[in-house]
Amino acid sequence: MLRSEIIDDPTDLEALEPHWWELWSRSPSATPFQSPAWLLPWWRTFAPGELATVAVWRGDDLVGLAPLYLECQAAGARLLPLGISLSDYLDVLCIPETAEPVAVAIADTVLSLGWSQWILQDLPPGGAGLAIRHAALESCQAVDHAACPVLALAGDQTLQGCVPARRRRQLRRAHRAASRRGRVSIEPALSDPQTFLDHLIRLHRARWAGHGDGVLSYTRVEEFHRQALPQLVAQVLARCWLMTIGDAIVGAYYGFHHRGRAYAYLGGFDPAYAEESPGALLIGQAIRQAICESAEEFDFLRGQEAYKYSWGAVDRWTMRKIWTRSKGR
Template sequence: QFDALTPHWWKLWQQSPSATPFQSPAWLVPWWHAFAPGELATVAVWRGGDLVGLAPLYLEHGTAGSKLLPVGISLSDYLDILAVPGIEAEVVGIISESIFSIGWAQWILSDLPQDSVALAMKHPEMDRPTAHAACPVLAIAGDETLAGCVPARRRRQLRRARQAASRCGRIALSSANGSPQTFLDQLIRLHNVRWAEHGGGVLANPAVEQFHRLSLPLLDAHGLVRCWLLAIDDRTIGAYYGFHHRGRAYAY
């Protein structure tokens, strides 16, 4: 049933003004397939045949009781509930009523953006929202020199870095959109080299790698991917893994 929501989910996601790539089925359905760390407890709100609200949640059972957690936790920059504009309050009310009828000891909603639909939830037993993790945002302004938003000192550092790279050989920056598996091969190779002396690293986990190999092609098919490879003399020495949606770039 979770997988079957996908076509309806995309329509809802496209309508939701607060949605990011991390609330899309291309991100969250593969996350569940790769990890499935508990029991699905997702709430879907329908109006006729239209999906108008979605809270992708699951229950994680432990000795201290069950925790209700968002699907996508730990690997997503943002988490949230989706709702059709104009009826958010009604949708959130229905979702709240359904969620409070489920047996759990603790419900955790983390990494909510400032315009999150989930922040509209009201219940006597809910704690007030608190600041959780910093997410720096840079508003791009001005021409291609970025003089309107990037400090002069930082731009000088970037020019020096580019000159130093040029002395090493011929620089080539290429888009890896359309070749997600090739991009991931290079990213994981670079990641392993970077972490060789320290051990571990997030991409050393086979389940995390599986998740990205499932998710990235789906995101790419919907035009949400911005992946770049940097090479010097045809040898890949850097990778940028990011997304783009509604005029905002996400440096993942």
């Protein structure tokens, strides 16, 4: 027997964390972006509307979770997922054996809220949110939303089995160029998340200066990452690297690893070292580490920037689905 509730108090959302982790670990479509390490700091930092998260219980076990909030507009309220904008994948969480009744329970519960549109975007292929149906809901057909280029991993530390030969030659040339300027090292930077973020923010802002300034130029985005990264590190989900040439830290890489997939989330480099391609060298190191950790895929996440395809990545699309209320409901 399932029971559902609407969580509209942030304190109650925080209290859900241990149950949330257990559900997240058992949900097939879960990524780091649906974890409490990511979404709780997101809500604390942004809280852009009225919290309206749906939790579904079987006894004392959390078996379904739809982290949602209401965004009020003149044209009517929209029901949106927590994590929107900064998250590359969004979804509801459920365990396989209760997926169908949980989907019904979530739909039943959200119908008690006052909204005109319910939007789930950035749904991964096979995402649990795609299966939500209800007689009182009119849904548009799921449509492609964003391309996430993905590289299938194979081979060894030479990258020969997965990365095109041209890109591997470019990496060798970049490393030789960097070596001419001083000793080159790329080291993990997980022992002190805040110091890593200091370097990442500095380098990201330098990289994007005059070109839109980059996402880390916003104070609240920085605040969010300063809360989220230590928790991601504690859960062994984060992968952070710093590149040094001589005595200068010239590049930073921020990514994740979960269930056989590596995710490349953010990076930055010192434009004074652009000829040495620190960004590419860091990605090369991240791919090698992912292979070492038996990852099957390296996900470059949203965006069709040309450099992603130079690594051999191919597009995988997230989906977007919108529900409205059936007439008379």
